[in-house]
Amino acid sequence: MVKMEFPSRDSGIAVLVNVDNCIGCRACQVACQTWNGRSPPQTSFSPTFTNPPSLRADAWKVVVFHEITREKVLSFEGSTVKISNAVDVVPIPYNCLHCATAPCARACPVGAIKVSPEGAVVIEASECIGCGYCADACPYDVPKSGSDGKYYKCTFCVDRIQNGKAPACVEVCPANVFTFTSMEKAVKLANDMRASGKAVYGLDVDNYVGGRVRWIFALSGDKASTAFAKQFPEKAVVRTESIREALKSISIPGVGVIAAAVFALGVVAWRRERIRRIRDNGKHKKESKNSSDKGA
Structure with missing residues (x-):
């Protein structure tokens, strides 16, 4: 099904996430749990709407709610009111970004992380030895250890995409947040959004992840400066890469x-x-x- 060979970052598939459309309903989160047979995590209460608070071995997709403050101008019947510190909640559907040259796959000492021809990065649980190098190498804090000591994460629904279907989360979204398409088309759409004033994350990121990821996010510029900064690291520097290279040399x-x-x-x-x-x-x-x- 999958192997350790990265397709060109300009080929394969991608998902463009139009964050402005997200209503925070968590339908994508539930669909991910259901399709992948993950047990629903215990509900916990926190100061935010995010539940569970982060990705887990039994929760491969989480809608993360970010509170941001920005200036707003409200209009009503010809009158306008300016609010300098208006609070907005920005929900970002989050999962593995499936990096062009995934550091987790490069760091795995036993080759348990494979890459499909479409670009899906998949942990083969039967081969995982639980060393945790993938988690150390990931700049996005994605792979998580399960109760069995093995590591788990989003598979890009590789079993679906290789049979002509969209990922489960994409298919159920009621707000048209996700566009599942070829990388070539996703890049074009993302560049069009950028030209219209939106901020885009995922097209030109650090070379550590191959310069691009396959889940590309777009959001209105005035929101993105805060929300994207909270969600995504600006630059990844991880020590595990040198460990992987040392292993390769022997x-x-x-x-x-x-x-x-x-x-x-x-x-x-x-x-x-x-x-x-x-x-x-x-x-x-x-x-x-x-x-x-x-x-x-």
Whole structure:
């Protein structure tokens, strides 16, 4: 189905997200959960509408609500009122952006992350060893560890797009937020939006991700200066890239391959043990605090 070979960033498929159209209904979020058989996450309450608060192993798409302040001019029956610090809520449907040369795939030491001819970046759970390099390498904070220790994220509904269907989230949107099309057409539409005054994210990003992503976002300029700055990092600098390159250099026929495998598995074991100790330490501190509170 998929392999580790990046198609040209100008070929394949893409989704143009017209954020101005988003009404925050979360239909896309529910469709993603349903199609991919993910259990609905426990509802939690926070100061924002975002729920869950971020992507998770069981939540591959989340509508993130950003509160921004900007100047507004309201008109009514010939009169106008200027509001200098009006509050707006900007919902941004968020998932893996499927980078042109995905750092997560380049960082995986066992090749568990594949790329389809269309450009979908997919983690093969059966091959994942849970090392977490993909999460470290991702500048968008996408791959998340599940209860089984493996990492999960949006697959671009590769099972659908390879059968002539749009991604599940795209298909259910009632507000025409998403345009699922070829990369060539998506770029043209995005440039047209940019020419009309909208801000666009995803066409010319850092070379670390290949200079482009396959989920391209457009939003009115006065909103985007704040909302996009909150949602997307300006530049990604991640240490895991050097680790991946070090692994590649020793992956040569014979002993080198074995050494690379042993090294990778050793790092995985160390990482898991470190996470376990941190969790156990946190649990111990919590139990100690509870005991102290009861004694008081």
